[in-house]
Amino acid sequence: MLNIPQENLIFDRLLFASGNRNKYGEFLELLPHRAVKELLFAPEMSGGALTKIPEVEETGSTYVMNALLKAFAWSEASGLPSIADDSGLEVEALNWRPGVRSARVLNEDGKLLTSDAERSRWLLAHMENKANRRACFVAAVAVSIPGKWALACEGVCEGRLAVRESGANGFGYDPIFIPDGYDISFGELPSCVKNSISHRAKAVTALFNILDGAIPSIGE
Numbered sequence: 001m002l003n004i005p006q007e008n009l010i011f012d013r014l015l016f017a018s019g020n021r022n023k024y025g026e027f028l029e030l031l032p033h034r035a036v037k038e039l040l041f042a043p044e045m046s047g048g049a050l051t052k053i054p055e056v057e058e059t060g061s062t063y064v065m066n067a068l069l070k071a072f073a074w075s076e077a078s079g080l081p082s083i084a085d086d087s088g089l090e091v092e093a094l095n096w097r098p099g100v101r102s103a104r105v106l107n108e109d110g111k112l113l114t115s116d117a118e119r120s121r122w123l124l125a126h127m128e129n130k131a132n133r134r135a136c137f138v139a140a141v142a143v144s145i146p147g148k149w150a151l152a153c154e155g156v157c158e159g160r161l162a163v164r165e166s167g168a169n170g171f172g173y174d175p176i177f178i179p180d181g182y183d184i185s186f187g188e189l190p191s192c193v194k195n196s197i198s199h200r201a202k203a204v205t206a207l208f209n210i211l212d213g214a215i216p217s218i219g220e
Contacts, residue, residue, distance in 0.1 A: 009211050014143075015040045017074035017084035019053060022171040027083070029195050030204045035211065040080070052077065063087060063100060063140035064152045071144035071152075079146050085200060087139035089173045091123070091161065093132045098123070102173070120165055120176050133161040137177060137199040141207050151210065155202025170194065 014036050016024050024041045031039060042053050054073040060066040063086040070084035088102035098105050098119075105113045105122055113119045127133065136159065142152035158180045165175040167187025175187030179197055186194050195201050 010035055010037070011081050012037045013040055013080060014038070015042065015074055015078055015080040015082040017042075017054075017070045017082045019043050023085065026191075026195065026200065027085075027204075029191065030201055031083075032204075032208050035208055039083075042074075058086065058100075058104070060086075061100065063138055064142070064154060066100065067140040067142035067152050068144070068150055071142040072150060075144040075146040075150075081143065081145050083141065083143050085139055085141045085203070087137065087172075087199060089123075089177065090136050090138060091127070092134040093130045094126060099138075116172055117165075120173055123161070123173065124164070124176060127161055135159055135161050135177060137173075139199040139203045141200065141203040143207065143211075151207065153203050153206035153210065155199045155204070155206060157197060157199040157202065 014031075016027055016039055018024065019042060021041070021043075024039070028039055054070075054077045056070045056073045058066040058069065060069055066086035067084050070086070071082050074080075074084065075082035086100070088099045090096040090099050102119070105119045107113055107122060113122055137157045138154060140152050140154045142150060144150040159178050159182075160180075162176045162178050162185055165185075165187070167175050167185050167189075169188065169191060170186045174194075175185050177186050178184065179186065179189075181197075182189065186198070
């Protein structure tokens with residue numbers, strides 16, 4: 001089994017390793033309250049352990065690598081247990097792009113697209129006249145305890161791309177992704193439904209199942 005000290009299974013204070021408020025709000029709902037007493041949002045911390053928000057380049061070739069890079073950097077900078085995620089949308093007809101570069105899409109002129117709306121329009125434009133609209137959201141969630149250990153798990157949500165944006169809930173590509181079993185997008189689904197089936201929810205569940213000892217770790 002993964003050798004994690006029992007006292008670390010409950011986090012009195014866990015630092016959210018991102019300045020993304022949308023993701024922070026989602027993690028507040030996803031994290032088990034029995035295990036996380038307080039989730040800290042760095043931009044709202046006055047003084048305290050984190051004096052400067054780390055700038056972490058997502059240079060990893062996988063979601064797990066990028067999530068670990070962020071969790072490790074924030075935990076080392078703050079001295080606090082930290083949790084981070086990396087996620088992306090993979091589209092079968094586009095050879096599984098944009099994938100790990102979902103938040104760093106370049107247009108045909110090599111310009112970085114800086115808004116969710118721009119990235120969604122780029123993706124829909126590349127899907128014009130394509131019959132195969134299969135896609136999946138993938139997320140990795142990592143926890144790092146400074147100077148001790150780190151752990152990451154992945155989750156996948158299968159679905160398809162819509163032909164147009166719909167719904168104002170969520171963020172990122174949510175308004176153009178329709179999960180299997182539903183006829184409306186993540187942007188239209190209530191948060192309670194999305195947060196029970198999403199890629200991020202599955203990654204969080206897998207992570208805390210291991211921390212709780214509910215399932216064996218790889219290599220047992």
